Amino acid sequence: RSNEHVAVKIMRNTDCFCEVARSEITVLEEIKRLDDDNRLMLDWFEHKGHICIVFELLGLSTFEFLQQNEFLPFSVEQIRHVAFQIIKAVCFLHRNKLTHTDLKPENILFVCSDYDLEYNEDLVRCEERKLRSLDVKVVDFGTATFDHEHHESLVSTRYYRAPEVILDLGWNQSCDVWSLGCVIIEFYLGRTHDSKEHLAMMERVLGPIPPHLLKQTRKKHYVHNECLNWDEQNHDDYIRKYCQPLKLYMQTQKEEERQLFDLLSCMLEYDVCKRITLEEALWHPFFTPLRMQN
Numbered sequence: 001r002s003n004e005h006v007a008v009k010i011m012r013n014t015d016c017f018c019e020v021a022r023s024e025i026t027v028l029e030e031i032k033r034l035d036d037d038n039r040l041m042l043d044w045f046e047h048k049g050h051i052c053i054v055f056e057l058l059g060l061s062t063f064e065f066l067q068q069n070e071f072l073p074f075s076v077e078q079i080r081h082v083a084f085q086i087i088k089a090v091c092f093l094h095r096n097k098l099t100h101t102d103l104k105p106e107n108i109l110f111v112c113s114d115y116d117l118e119y120n121e122d123l124v125r126c127e128e129r130k131l132r133s134l135d136v137k138v139v140d141f142g143t144a145t146f147d148h149e150h151h152e153s154l155v156s157t158r159y160y161r162a163p164e165v166i167l168d169l170g171w172n173q174s175c176d177v178w179s180l181g182c183v184i185i186e187f188y189l190g191r192t193h194d195s196k197e198h199l200a201m202m203e204r205v206l207g208p209i210p211p212h213l214l215k216q217t218r219k220k221h222y223v224h225n226e227c228l229n230w231d232e233q234n235h236d237d238y239i240r241k242y243c244q245p246l247k248l249y250m251q252t253q254k255e256e257e258r259q260l261f262d263l264l265s266c267m268l269e270y271d272v273c274k275r276i277t278l279e280e281a282l283w284h285p286f287f288t289p290l291r292m293q294n
């Protein structure tokens with residue numbers, strides 16, 4: 001009626017999903033109550049047993065954008081802008097006794113993912129997508145948990161899961177800090193653990209996947225010449241990158257990069273008692289240029 005394009009999240013009509021949907025609506029209503037300008041949830045309704053939540057329409061997720069841009073990393077400057085916004089948003093949740101629990105690149109959306117093509121001679125395709133705006137929003141509050149609520153023992157998506165969650169030591173807001181540390185390093189490296197990498201790791205351990213299985217898959221992009229679409233070069237590179245100490249990922253010794261890695265090492269601290277809080281992270285020197293602008 002308003003001629004406005006929106007996004008509608010349609011939940012499966014099973015009890016389990018209804019519960020997640022109701023919990024998400026409760027959280028979104030609370031966020032709305034705390035922050036009057038928040039336009040994340042516009043409405044919700046039930047249709048044939050499905051709970052449907054109406055959101056403002058946003059752009060691609062940071063994951064989709066990286067994927068479509070050949071997993072080209074974001075620059076340190078871009079990371080500064082994106083990370084500052086995400087940390088501010090999640091810090092708002094933390095101040096209000098909420099933990100998101102499922103922070104990952106799929107749940108961080110560009111408000112608008114329009115881009116310009118720029119020439120980059122290092123790329124096979126020669127063209128790099130440069131975003132016009134770096135504004136992002138955090139989404140998916142289906143598993144967000146209030147301090148007073150029951151804390152599920154297993155939360156987060158595996159790659160972003162904090163050690164205290166894996167070790168079942170109990171968790172609080174700090175597990176979001178860990179997840180964000182993982183997200184930021186992923187933006188810096190531009191690589192993600194996708195399913196193909198997962199299959200390549202299986203091959204490393206178990207030998208090649210039989211060609212007849214690869215032939216049957218509908219996921220044709222995993223396959224090249226009847227083999228997993230993966231070259232040793234990349235594979236070794238991946239394992240080497242995956243296994244080295246954090247600081248060795250630094251590509252230059254520039255001051256801004258040193259600050260970024262100092263922040264990351266504070267976020268990826270095993271001991272929750274020593275891990276930086278997001279409130280503290282906002283005051284980290286890495287964000288000084290942005291605080292001065294604001």
Ligand SMILES: *[C@@H]1O[C@H](CO)[C@@H](O)[C@H](O)[C@H]1NC(C)=O
Pocket residue numbers: 171172173174272273277
């Ligand atoms: C989370 O738990 C740890 C360990 O009990 C504690 O040191 C920390 O202050 C807690 N963080 C928050 C935000 O409550």
